[in-house]
Amino acid sequence: MSSNTYDTRRILKSQKARLIGRNIIIHEVVESTSSFLKDALTRGEVSSGAVAVANIQTKGYGRFKREWVSPRGGIYFSFLIKRFKRDITPLTLVVAYSVANTIHYLTGIKPSLKWPNDILINGKKIGGVLAELVGDNLICGIGVNINTEQTALPEELREKATSVFIETGKKLDLTDALLNLIQGIDKNLTIYKNKGFLYFRDRWLSLCPRWHDVIYSKIGKEKTVSLFHDISETGTLIIVDEDGKKQLFSGEISYE
Amino acid sequence: MNLKNIQKLIKLVEESDIGEIEISYFMGRRIRISKHPKAAPQPQERREEKVEEKPAPPPEIDENIEEKEGLVSISAPIVGTFYRAPAPDAEPYVKVGDHIEEDTVVCIIEAMKLFNEIKAEIRGTIKQILVENGQPVEYGQTLFLVEPD
Numbered sequence: 097m098s099s100n101t102y103d104t105r106r107i108l109k110s111q112k113a114r115l116i117g118r119n120i121i122i123h124e125v126v127e128s129t130s131s132f133l134k135d136a137l138t139r140g141e142v143s144s145g146a147v148a149v150a151n152i153q154t155k156g157y158g159r160f161k162r163e164w165v166s167p168r169g170g171i172y173f174s175f176l177i178k179r180f181k182r183d184i185t186p187l188t189l190v191v192a193y194s195v196a197n198t199i200h201y202l203t204g205i206k207p208s209l210k211w212p213n214d215i216l217i218n219g220k221k222i223g224g225v226l227a228e229l230v231g232d233n234l235i236c237g238i239g240v241n242i243n244t245e246q247t248a249l250p251e252e253l254r255e256k257a258t259s260v261f262i263e264t265g266k267k268l269d270l271t272d273a274l275l276n277l278i279q280g281i282d283k284n285l286t287i288y289k290n291k292g293f294l295y296f297r298d299r300w301l302s303l304c305p306r307w308h309d310v311i312y313s314k315i316g317k318e319k320t321v322s323l324f325h326d327i328s329e330t331g332t333l334i335i336v337d338e339d340g341k342k343q344l345f346s347g348e349i350s351y352e
Numbered sequence: 353m354n355l356k357n358i359q360k361l362i363k364l365v366e367e368s369d370i371g372e373i374e375i376s377y378f379m380g381r382r383i384r385i386s387k388h389p390k391a392a393p394q395p396q397e398r399r400e401e402k403v404e405e406k407p408a409p410p411p412e413i414d415e416n417i418e419e420k421e422g423l424v425s426i427s428a429p430i431v432g433t434f435y436r437a438p439a440p441d442a443e444p445y446v447k448v449g450d451h452i453e454e455d456t457v458v459c460i461i462e463a464m465k466l467f468n469e470i471k472a473e474i475r476g477t478i479k480q481i482l483v484e485n486g487q488p489v490e491y492g493q494t495l496f497l498v499e500p501d
Contacts, residue, residue, distance in 0.1 A: 226465050227466040
């Protein structure tokens, strides 16, 4: 079996009653796994814990519908949780931490995290997390460049984006990687549900090399230079600039 | 920062020949007051403009508007960034004059890459949109004014 497709039987056998991964739906091509789940939810066809996976996304999207280029070789999936019983806001940080942890476990290489939820290797992005709340239903999408060849990434992205394969020379078995990612997120979300974000705060920061470094933050059109001071108990970014300490709930940060 | 003190300062500037004044330390904040009426947004001054706008959030101002015109506000249930449309090139969820139902999605507020669809939770007509696309919003900040049915 080629490492760039999924072993459907193995994946279906892995389905268990837990927070996510109860029902795994695999697509060859889909516009976006999150929009698929959203539509399926509207039609009442999926229940809590469903996971949608695709080999290729034609309209994968990142923050504010920016395109997330999704060629074969990457892992693209979304999960649905209905009525999650905790503050949902820090959840994307928990998911990003979990993805980084799984990549570390699978490759021996420790990715780093960029607030709120970018996953990087050698300073380039390999993955991202994006969540949407539709009523009290949470849909969370994850894209990770795993076996993606450099030629599959658009030229203009090669400075900023990379894949596990490009950085390590190793190709992973996608089925293995997917199941580890799903089960890792399931485990961490269960911990989050019971213990809250405080459990993850230091773990998240341990993967963030820019803690206490100078960063640029951009909210709306406003760009300011500040010091990355801390991550709060609720996952917000605490920065210090000339006016003092500030808490960021949204926006983007960059290092230069 | 005291609203009255800012108002006093604004009045002083208004009555003087000064076109613009910047005080680096005023009640613990930096403030710039400029007379140019609705000048085109100048990027390098955005911080100070924001400070000028700061007095807006106090709830009593919103209540006044509501009382006067019988309007009801839709306010931000969370802190984050306000978006009027699902994508930069998409049509806004609602425009002034639109009729909305309780479950009409009026905007998105993003916090830490979690996109929350905000529903109107009231039936009526959108009379005013108080926040610009892409702007940060505070908890409880009024986003829309609605004339209830």
